Amino acid sequence: MSELLANLALGFSVAAHPYNIGFCLLGALVGTLVGVLPGIGTVATVAMLLPITFGLPPVGALIMLAGIYYGAQYGGSTTSILVNIPGEATSVVTCLDGHQMARQGRAGAALSISAIGSFFAGCVSTVLVAALGVPLTSIALLFGPAEYFSLMVLGLIFAVVLAKGSVLKAIAMIVTGLLLSMVGSDLETGAGRMTFDVAELSDGIGFTNVAMGLFGFAEIIRNLEMSQESRDIVKAKIKGLMPTRQDLIDSSGAIARGTILGSILGILPGGGAVVASFAAYTFEKRISKNPERFGRGAIQGVAAPESANNAAAQTSFIPLLTLGIPPNAVMALMVGAMTIHGIVPGPQVMTKQPELFWGMIASMWLGNLMLVIINLPLVGVWVTLLRVPYRLLYPSIIVFCCIGIYSINNSPTDVVIAAMFGLVGYWLTKHEFEPAPLVLAFVLGPLMEENLRRAMLIARGDVTVFATRPISAGLLAVALFLLVLAALPMIRKRRDEVFVE
Amino acid sequence: MSEGAKTSANGGGFRFKVRGPRDFYGGLALIGLAIVAIWSSGDLPGMHGFAFGPGTAPRLFAGLLAAVGALVALGGLLFDGPPIESYAVRGPAWVLLGILAFAAMIRGFSLGFISLPPLGLIPSTFAAFMISIFGSTEFRWVESLIAAVVMTAFCVVLFVYLLQLPFQLWPWY
Numbered sequence A: 001m002s003e004l005l006a007n008l009a010l011g012f013s014v015a016a017h018p019y020n021i022g023f024c025l026l027g028a029l030v031g032t033l034v035g036v037l038p039g040i041g042t043v044a045t046v047a048m049l050l051p052i053t054f055g056l057p058p059v060g061a062l063i064m065l066a067g068i069y070y071g072a073q074y075g076g077s078t079t080s081i082l083v084n085i086p087g088e089a090t091s092v093v094t095c096l097d098g099h100q101m102a103r104q105g106r107a108g109a110a111l112s113i114s115a116i117g118s119f120f121a122g123c124v125s126t127v128l129v130a131a132l133g134v135p136l137t138s139i140a141l142l143f144g145p146a147e148y149f150s151l152m153v154l155g156l157i158f159a160v161v162l163a164k165g166s167v168l169k170a171i172a173m174i175v176t177g178l179l180l181s182m183v184g185s186d187l188e189t190g191a192g193r194m195t196f197d198v199a200e201l202s203d204g205i206g207f208t209n210v211a212m213g214l215f216g217f218a219e220i221i222r223n224l225e226m227s228q229e230s231r232d233i234v235k236a237k238i239k240g241l242m243p244t245r246q247d248l249i250d251s252s253g254a255i256a257r258g259t260i261l262g263s264i265l266g267i268l269p270g271g272g273a274v275v276a277s278f279a280a281y282t283f284e285k286r287i288s289k290n291p292e293r294f295g296r297g298a299i300q301g302v303a304a305p306e307s308a309n310n311a312a313a314q315t316s317f318i319p320l321l322t323l324g325i326p327p328n329a330v331m332a333l334m335v336g337a338m339t340i341h342g343i344v345p346g347p348q349v350m351t352k353q354p355e356l357f358w359g360m361i362a363s364m365w366l367g368n369l370m371l372v373i374i375n376l377p378l379v380g381v382w383v384t385l386l387r388v389p390y391r392l393l394y395p396s397i398i399v400f401c402c403i404g405i406y407s408i409n410n411s412p413t414d415v416v417i418a419a420m421f422g423l424v425g426y427w428l429t430k431h432e433f434e435p436a437p438l439v440l441a442f443v444l445g446p447l448m449e450e451n452l453r454r455a456m457l458i459a460r461g462d463v464t465v466f467a468t469r470p471i472s473a474g475l476l477a478v479a480l481f482l483l484v485l486a487a488l489p490m491i492r493k494r495r496d497e498v499f500v501e
Numbered sequence B: 001m002s003e004g005a006k007t008s009a010n011g012g013g014f015r016f017k018v019r020g021p022r023d024f025y026g027g028l029a030l031i032g033l034a035i036v037a038i039w040s041s042g043d044l045p046g047m048h049g050f051a052f053g054p055g056t057a058p059r060l061f062a063g064l065l066a067a068v069g070a071l072v073a074l075g076g077l078l079f080d081g082p083p084i085e086s087y088a089v090r091g092p093a094w095v096l097l098g099i100l101a102f103a104a105m106i107r108g109f110s111l112g113f114i115s116l117p118p119l120g121l122i123p124s125t126f127a128a129f130m131i132s133i134f135g136s137t138e139f140r141w142v143e144s145l146i147a148a149v150v151m152t153a154f155c156v157v158l159f160v161y162l163l164q165l166p167f168q169l170w171p172w173y
Helices: A002-015 A018-036 A042-053 A058-083 A089-103 A107-141 A145-162 A167-181 A199-203 A207-225 A245-267 A272-287 A300-315 A317-323 A329-340 A347-352 A354-386 A390-409 A412-430 A435-458 A470-500 B002-011 B021-040 B056-078 B090-107 B121-135 B141-162
Strands: B109-111 B114-116
Touching (some): A002 A018, A002 A107, A042 A058, A058 A089, A058 A107, A058 A300, A107 A245, A145 A435, A167 A470, A167 B021, A207 A412, A207 A435, A207 B090, A245 A272, A272 A300, A317 A329, A329 A435, A390 A412, A390 B090, A390 B141, A412 A435, A412 B090, B121 B141
16 A cells, blocks of 8 residues: 555656646647547547657656547547537447537536546546556566467457447458558568568558558548538537536436446456446436436436546556556557657566656546646637538648658658558448457557467467466457357347348 | 348349448458468468468468458348448548648659659648648638648647657758
8 A cells, every 4th residue: 555655656756747747738638629629539639649749758758648548538528518429439428418418508517527527537547547557567477478469369359349330340350450560570580571562661551650541531531421511519608617516416426336337347458438438328327216317418427428438548558557458449559659669568667667657647647637627617619619610620630640640750651551541441431340440450460479479489389378378268268258249149130130031 | 221121032032142232342352452461471481390480470360361351241242231332532532632742742752754852841731731621512712721821830830840840841941
């Protein structure tokens, strides 16, 4: 316990450095700014803003990125409540009751409850991350290559299970991502693989190019197809930002339950934040005395999913910081950022760079505090921003992304590659393939291959090593179980279809 | 979905027909990608003893991709699915052109008989903005030009002055 406090004290001494507070504030601010823009989700925001952190010192850069992440998530909720356009899956449920509240003239209460809920969830889960960090790191030391490989398989299977639509197509995306990650020089021999003699490909395809293409450019192309007239911005002036006493009493239980659910689900690899908000909403509706109010502006319907997704966003740092495995696409981007700063994510970060590890944890709490401070007074600004027509917004996003991608390596080829992935992303949505599992697999690919190769070498070519080592076998069994669980309804449905014929 | 079921009921008997085109052609494309991957990693050495060679993993995963792609395509062949949505041309084309213009202008390039000197950040940003904005059907000249100037200025301030990234601003130094 005293160790925990000492660690947190170290963290706060790092995070409270004026520079780092500044980076955190700036990150939360620009994260919200971009996250508020309709049609840009958290992943796209983090991908877009990644380049602006490259010039900073590593600790500052990661603190700023964490700020961007929370800001983006909060910005997404703001858009959901005010415009009824969910930036991405996590804020879909916030739309249901949040926008109804806004239409009833209670946008202020919805926004502030969402901020307060997020802040409470952030406080609890920050402590949880700090407390679980040390024990989980010691577990990580028990992990050999076989266990790491199986853990990553489990993470990818989670991503498959949580992807919407067909399980098989999600698996297809995972395999595509793994394959794409192998382009470039071989880890051991340095032989160029699948590079087609293009010099720029010998370092592999940059993950920012893939992410910005699939999430940034593809999103814009897709949005251009839709009519922009259908936007339903709340026209009424937002007044009464502060929730009433009754609001607070009504939502306190929902916030607490959302926090607990979110914290647990966030630790699981594979995209916890999405399930967390859905699960919290469904749970609230089920235990509510008057479930018919849900979908018609129930404040619990905003409080629970918002707390849950923020708690999950926080705890999803746990697998990344302790095991070095990104549990979702945003964390995958964080890995990329760490790698660019020369930090290899994993258990050794905590021992070798304690100021980075604990500084980041402390900055999580600071970031949440800043969200409450900056967002409540700035709601008016975000509303104005939402009124900027999309026809002017999207070219701005495009040039911003172009400059961002180019500035990473000063390479025009990277910009071209991102553009190509934009087209690929457009094609993927037309065929109902989800890009998120692809990006996660793309980042995990090199790690997976390295561990697979080492495991096979140590086991002298014996494939059964993954099933005979207990931890690895357990992880694979869970993965298999999840996969069967996810595939069953699909198979049954297909069978029914066949029977109808 | 109901439409697909109707036509197959009317057709009667066994007939070759793609029922879920999204899945069918999606799966075929993945098989295509897998073939390209296998072909392009074909000359890499494979297993030597217990150790993976550089070509082992790419071929392994490409094989897996081909198998999964085949299953997806088979699913599209056997089960009803929605038709493929039509592709928009205007939006993607102008957006793509804008991005490519940026890539070409920022550092300049020479491809065979065409070449372009480096034009710098300001012209590239402005051009990328003005080209990609044509992707919208609601285009208006005056506001677009104003927005392009504002956005270019914003990017210069942010990237060059605040973030201190080394950019050449104009075609001349």
